[in-house]
Amino acid sequence: MSRPNTQSMKPATAAKKLDVYLPATPAEFQENPITRDQLAELQANPPQWLQDLRKNGPHPKNLVAAKLSVSIAGLARGGVTEALTTEQINALIEEMPDWLAAERESFQNVLREERRIKALHADKPRKN
Structure with missing residues (x-):
């Protein structure tokens, strides 16, 4: 069987x-x-x-990046290579170092451009 x-x-x-x-x-x-x-x-x-892990961390890089509103590459450029706890993430947001502010701005620009391109493609009629 x-x-x-x-x-x-x-x-x-x-x-x-x-x-x-x-x-x-x-x-x-x-x-x-x-x-x-x-x-x-x-x-x-x-x-x-x-x-407890979901609430306090340490969190994986993808969640750290999302909570900081930056890309994973932006984390690396900022020197963040390890998992961070919720407390560490909140401290970074409060401190707002120059690299974090720059990466947030860059990430928002990328998102805006992606939305713009998606809207352009949505407006074009599809060929069969």
Whole structure:
């Protein structure tokens, strides 16, 4: 009798899907493959460790960049190479160093240009 094949993923993939920084997760999470059912359960009913990580961090670079309103490349240009906690992110926003202000402005310009180009393409009739 064959068992149903349950797909699993590496802990790094699961952490990415949960928007958490893998090294900050419990050892049990880091060391074992995660099934799709387990991932769905973590998303539906996050345990305390997951709630705490999402609230306080440390956060992965993509979330740090989003919270700071900059690109991931902008983080690197600003010298931010490690995961940051919510407290560290808030301190950076409060301090607003020159690099952060410049990267925010640059990022907003890129977003404006992307919206402009998208609007131009939306106005053009499609060829069949």
